[in-house]
Amino acid sequence: MASYLAQQTINALQLGSIYALIALGYSMVYGVLVMINFAHGDLFMLGAFACLLLATLLPVHLPLVVILLVVMIVIGAVGALIERIAYRPLRNAPRVSAIITALGCGLVIENTTLSISPYPHFMPELFHSTTIAWAGLTITTLQILIIGVSLALMIGLDLLVTRTPFGMAMRAISFDSRTVPLMGIPVNTLISRTFFLGAGLGGAAGVLYSLAYPQVSAGMGVLIGWKAFIAAVIGGIGSIRGAVLGGFILGAVEVMAVAFLPSTYRDLISYSLLLVILIFKPYGLLGQPPNQKV
Amino acid sequence: MNALEIDALTVSYGDIRAVKGISFDVRDGEIFTLIGANGAGKSSTLRAISQLLRHGGGVRFRGRELRGLAPEKVVALGLAHVPEGRGIFGNLTVMENLRLGAWIRTDPVGVADDFEKVFVIFPRLRERRDQAAGTLSGGEQQMLALGRALMSRASLLLLDEPSMGLAPKLVGEIYDVLRKINESGVTILLVEQNANIALRLAHRAAVLETGSITLAGNSADVLANPRVREAYLGA
Numbered sequence: 001m002a003s004y005l006a007q008q009t010i011n012a013l014q015l016g017s018i019y020a021l022i023a024l025g026y027s028m029v030y031g032v033l034v035m036i037n038f039a040h041g042d043l044f045m046l047g048a049f050a051c052l053l054l055a056t057l058l059p060v061h062l063p064l065v066v067i068l069l070v071v072m073i074v075i076g077a078v079g080a081l082i083e084r085i086a087y088r089p090l091r092n093a094p095r096v097s098a099i100i101t102a103l104g105c106g107l108v109i110e111n112t113t114l115s116i117s118p119y120p121h122f123m124p125e126l127f128h129s130t131t132i133a134w135a136g137l138t139i140t141t142l143q144i145l146i147i148g149v150s151l152a153l154m155i156g157l158d159l160l161v162t163r164t165p166f167g168m169a170m171r172a173i174s175f176d177s178r179t180v181p182l183m184g185i186p187v188n189t190l191i192s193r194t195f196f197l198g199a200g201l202g203g204a205a206g207v208l209y210s211l212a213y214p215q216v217s218a219g220m221g222v223l224i225g226w227k228a229f230i231a232a233v234i235g236g237i238g239s240i241r242g243a244v245l246g247g248f249i250l251g252a253v254e255v256m257a258v259a260f261l262p263s264t265y266r267d268l269i270s271y272s273l274l275l276v277i278l279i280f281k282p283y284g285l286l287g288q289p290p291n292q293k294v
Numbered sequence: 295m296n297a298l299e300i301d302a303l304t305v306s307y308g309d310i311r312a313v314k315g316i317s318f319d320v321r322d323g324e325i326f327t328l329i330g331a332n333g334a335g336k337s338s339t340l341r342a343i344s345q346l347l348r349h350g351g352g353v354r355f356r357g358r359e360l361r362g363l364a365p366e367k368v369v370a371l372g373l374a375h376v377p378e379g380r381g382i383f384g385n386l387t388v389m390e391n392l393r394l395g396a397w398i399r400t401d402p403v404g405v406a407d408d409f410e411k412v413f414v415i416f417p418r419l420r421e422r423r424d425q426a427a428g429t430l431s432g433g434e435q436q437m438l439a440l441g442r443a444l445m446s447r448a449s450l451l452l453l454d455e456p457s458m459g460l461a462p463k464l465v466g467e468i469y470d471v472l473r474k475i476n477e478s479g480v481t482i483l484l485v486e487q488n489a490n491i492a493l494r495l496a497h498r499a500a501v502l503e504t505g506s507i508t509l510a511g512n513s514a515d516v517l518a519n520p521r522v523r524e525a526y527l528g529a
Binding site: 169179181186288 | 344346364365366367370374375383384385386390393397398442446
């Protein structure tokens with residue numbers, strides 16, 4: 001029993017780290033713009049497709065780390081581009097316009113992909129995984145890779161946000177974006193970079209996810225995207241560490257629900273968890289109430 | 295030599311004209327105060343000067359027209375605006391707020407020097423340097439807002455009601471500091487509802503009433519004006 005639980009914990013860390021990477025994108029964008037980028041789940045999907053294209057169309061065999069970096073940069077640029085052409089013109093429009101635009105962007109990305117590639121593709125093996133047996137547990141080197149890369153990206157982001165001038169400015173924007181220009185800080189440039197980072201992490205999640213579950217399809221971003229959004233809300237949307245916490249909590253709940261209950265209960269339980277947490281913590285576990293200006 | 299030349303400045307919110315074509319100059323090295331009641335257009339004037347608001351008319355800073363410039367570009371020219379309500383970032387530490395004030399600086403040694411200078415002027419900020427700025431008292435937040443503006447090494451400070459919400463003793467402390475900042479060579483454009491204290495500090499003044507300047511001159515003359523005494527000083 002104990003080893004079964006420990007085994008499931010490893011699975012939970014793997015799923016949770018992917019949720020956390022995607023949840024970060026929702027939370028970062030919410031932090032600077034107070035909007036939900038509903039296209040973010042589809043950027044995750046594009047990340048998986050970009051990985052597939054790089055792995056199958058090029059005559060050369062790229063190392064996985066190169067694929068990961070290229071995907072992050074490309075998807076990051078797509079995220080920044082969406083902000084520039086679709087969200088920025090609506091910066092001062094009513095909130096609902098931005099939400100509908102974000103939903104629309106998601107649908108455009110998803111259906112464009114679907115029209116180009118109507119059937120799911122199988123992801124070739126990019127990483128030769130071996131199984132390590134230790135103290136009655138089995139862990140694959142792929143699981144170690146996924147959890148390790150995710151944690152490295154999260155720690156990197158946390159250092160960026162807490163230690164660098166860019167991170168300080170990002171947090172300042174989330175507190176009071178109207179005062180930030182008075183420091184000589186170009187707000188639009190920072191918002192672009194925030195989208196780039198958030199989308200890049202979503203792209204990385206797409207790569208890692210398709211290594212673990214090697215099927216790539218146009219609709220894969222929808223359910224995963226919603227789940228990661230729930231994770232961001234559970235952790236407290238706008239909070240970077242909250243997004244990571246929420247991702248791991250949701251991963252654990254889902255894996256444990258399937259491990260101990262009929263697997264059809266999984267989504268019921270994850271959405272119920274959201275509702276229960278929001279009843280007791282309306283701003284999520286680490287979230288702050290909106291800044292009350294004097 | 296004028297630090298700032300305001301020429302027929304207008305600011306409108308939709309159909310409502312909040313600033314109705316005012317003109318005044320701020321001379322290099324002086325403290326100029328714009329006094330007036332709540333809603334007279336004082337904050338709108340400052341926000342137009344720092345290009346946070348679109349405006350009509352001219353705003354020339356050291357000979358350069360600012361109209362149409364992005365607000366973040368204005369700071370680099372040497373103009374720092376401490377907004378109404380102080381505008382400190384409550385979720386950042388005192389030190390982080392000061393660092394953001396130095397965003398445009400490219401001389402790390404000079405910045406380190408200036409942290410020290412700010413801490414000498416406001417010793418309480420040094421004690422609280424790693425504390426979240428939102429936990430500071432109102433007076434300390436005003437000190438932080440001023441310190442943050444000084445970190446940009448601005449040659450002109452726009453101050454929007456630094457006395458607001460502060461106990462009289464603290465107002466006195468803040469105003470003593472403003473005098474010292476000015477004596478160190480920084481030009482100040484001060485907006486105040488508290489006409490009494492502002493007129494005692496400033497060299498020259500203008501009275502703003504519903505978007506128009508109704509009186510301007512040396513502070514001592516404005517302070518002695520019977521209408522000003524009646525309307526703003528309760529005498």
